[in-house]
Amino acid sequence: MNSERILILIKPDGVNLGHIGEVITRIELKGYEIESLKVTHATKDQLHKHYANLVDKPFYPDIESYMTEGPIVAIIATGTKIVNVFHRMAGDTDPSKAAFGTIRGDLGREWSDGLLRNVVHSSDSVESAEKEIKIWFPEK
Numbered sequence: 184m185n186s187e188r189i190l191i192l193i194k195p196d197g198v199n200l201g202h203i204g205e206v207i208t209r210i211e212l213k214g215y216e217i218e219s220l221k222v223t224h225a226t227k228d229q230l231h232k233h234y235a236n237l238v239d240k241p242f243y244p245d246i247e248s249y250m251t252e253g254p255i256v257a258i259i260a261t262g263t264k265i266v267n268v269f270h271r272m273a274g275d276t277d278p279s280k281a282a283f284g285t286i287r288g289d290l291g292r293e294w295s296d297g298l299l300r301n302v303v304h305s306s307d308s309v310e311s312a313e314k315e316i317k318i319w320f321p322e323k
Contacts, residue, residue, distance in 0.1 A: 275287060
């Protein structure tokens with residue numbers, strides 16, 4: 184089996200609530216390798232490229248607002264079938280529906296302002312991962 188790369192973003196709520204170590208620990212406990220990691224602030228340009236298929240949706244301004252609330256941690260992780268496995272580790276995008284034992288089920292929650300904050304982003308395919316990695320790690 185060939186090794187895959189995935190982009191994982193620990194979103195502003197995950198950073199703010201101190202979940203960086205927990206997410207990294209879960210990656211490492213599965214035996215995956217962290218190739219690159221950086222703390223950064225999302226730019227509008229990065230978000231437009233990352234969420235290109237959502238920019239025209241009425242809820243996109245909420246995504247942009249959320250993703251610029253504070254710093255994020257961008258990670259490139261590698262391993263066999265990591266895209267599929269980490270996507271399952273992250274859980275349902277709605278933290279209220281995510282199974283306990285997943286990152287979103289254990290660390291995510293509903294917020295009073297109604298914005299969907301769900302701790303992490305994970306690429307949903309090898310192709311998406313490579314596109315997303317270029318956005319967040321242009322040097323890679």
